[in-house]
Amino acid sequence: xxxxxxxxxxxxxxxxxxxxxxxxxxxxxxxxxxxxxxxxxxxxxxxxxxxxxxxxxxxxxxxxxxxxxxxxxxxxxxxxxxxxxxxxxxxxxxxxxxxxxxxxxxxxxxxxxxxxxxxxxxxxxxxxxxxxxxxxxxxxxxxxxxxxxxxxxxxxxxx
Amino acid sequence: xxxxxxxxxxxxxxxxxxxxxxxxxxxxxxxxxxxxxxxxxxxxxxxxxxxxxxxxxxxxxxxxxxxxxxxxxxxxxxxxxxxxxxxxxxxxxxxxxxxxxxxxxxxxxxxxxxxxxxxxxxxxxxxxxxxxxxxxxxxxxxxxxxxxxxxxxxxxxxxx
Numbered sequence: 485x486x487x488x489x490x491x492x493x494x495x496x497x498x499x500x501x502x503x504x505x506x507x508x509x510x511x512x513x514x515x516x517x518x519x520x521x522x523x524x525x526x527x528x529x530x531x532x533x534x535x536x537x538x539x540x541x542x543x544x545x546x547x548x549x550x551x552x553x554x555x556x557x558x559x560x561x562x563x564x565x566x567x568x569x570x571x572x573x574x575x576x577x578x579x580x581x582x583x584x585x586x587x588x589x590x591x592x593x594x595x596x597x598x599x600x601x602x603x604x605x606x607x608x609x610x611x612x613x614x615x616x617x618x619x620x621x622x623x624x625x626x627x628x629x630x631x632x633x634x635x636x637x638x639x640x641x642x643x
Numbered sequence: 644x645x646x647x648x649x650x651x652x653x654x655x656x657x658x659x660x661x662x663x664x665x666x667x668x669x670x671x672x673x674x675x676x677x678x679x680x681x682x683x684x685x686x687x688x689x690x691x692x693x694x695x696x697x698x699x700x701x702x703x704x705x706x707x708x709x710x711x712x713x714x715x716x717x718x719x720x721x722x723x724x725x726x727x728x729x730x731x732x733x734x735x736x737x738x739x740x741x742x743x744x745x746x747x748x749x750x751x752x753x754x755x756x757x758x759x760x761x762x763x764x765x766x767x768x769x770x771x772x773x774x775x776x777x778x779x780x781x782x783x784x785x786x787x788x789x790x791x792x793x794x795x796x797x798x799x800x801x802x803x
Contacts, residue, residue: 487723487759488678495682495689502693509692517688524731531727573725575763582767594768595776602754608727615734616746623794624747631783638779643772 524611531608535571551584551593563593564632567600568625571608577601592640600632679724686722690735700740707745712785715745719752729753743795747788755780 503510551563570577581594604625605612612621703711719729733746741749756777765773 486678488682491679491723492682495685499685499689502689513685513688513692515688516691517684520687520731521684528727574757574760578760578763578767582769585768585772591772595772598764598776599755599780602726602760603751605726608730611727612730615730616737620743620791620795623791624750627787627791627794628751631787635776635779635783639772639775642775642779 527611527614531611534607551589551597554593555590559590559593560596560633560636563597563636564600564604564629567597567632568604568606568629570601571605572601574602590640591643592636595639596632596636599635600629603628603632679728683724683728687731687735690732690739694739699736703736703741703745705742707742711742711745712748712788715741715749716752716756719749720756720758722753723757723759726750726754743792744788747791748784751784751787755784 499510499513502513551559551566554562577598581598585591585594606625609621609625612624616624701707702714707714722729722732729750733750736749737743737746761773761777764776768776
């Protein structure tokens with residue numbers, strides 16, 4: 485079974501168990517879900533649209549392989565930058581990163597790329613700002629960016 | 644809003660391109676998100692109705708200590724889904740009294756240590772890279788959470 489199916493089934497089982505325990509509150513939960521759906525869904529759609537446009541303009545394999553021509557701090561900066569603007573499902577990112585690693589790209593750059601890719605999300609930052617506040621979102625993304633470089637440097641030295 | 648207007652403009656000016664975009668785009672990402680949505684929104688409703696505030700504050704709040712961080716770590720690692728789904732969940736938890744430190748731990752583990760993604764990392768990047776990244780990222784997540792909660796704390800104090 486795929487992860488989304490497992491996730492949905494688990495939630496469904498929990499929900500139906502809760503429905504038998506307390507019917508009134510379960511209905512209330514569904515109402516609240518509809519409310520948050522109305523609040524978040526438009527923003528999600530817009531963000532998806534932006535990501536789709538970006539995917540058409542740039543291909544991740546192409547830009548990721550451009551790291552090979554850099555070295556030193558420029559390479560770290562470039563990989564962190566790429567990682568933070570690209571938003572793709574993680575398993576695709578990992579497969580491309582695996583190819584890069586076998587292709588002889590410096591492991592530190594790959595670590596920086598992967599870490600910033602999973603932690604820093606430039607294009608869904610509107611959602612983060614809406615749900616968690618502007619200051620929290622900016623601080624979290626900046627600090628994640630800095631630590632992505634640090635993780636990259638440490639792994640580059642140790643690997 | 645701006646994006647909707649721009650896309651309508653594109654549609655009016657270059658109808659051919661727009662048609663091509665709609666028919667030829669890679670929808671795998673959109674579909675991945677759509678699969679998660681029903682369970683996700685029900686989960687949000689359930690958190691809001693079911694879990695009493697005292698329960699969350701006790702287990703994930705300011706004074707929950709190491710156990711609270713462990714719980715938020717597990718929560719982040721187990722629930723599948725892309726990161727932009729985690730933001731609303733963290734928002735609700737923050738509103739109900741979870742500490743900033745635990746919120747950051749939750750978000751970071753959600754991003755870095757999602758169990759079903761780590762399987763792929765192990766498969767594609769090899770055991771050595773996988774172990775190194777996990778061992779190095781793990782302490783750094785807690786350092787990051789500490790830093791962010793401190794910075795946020797000082798920023799909030801200056802405003803008052």
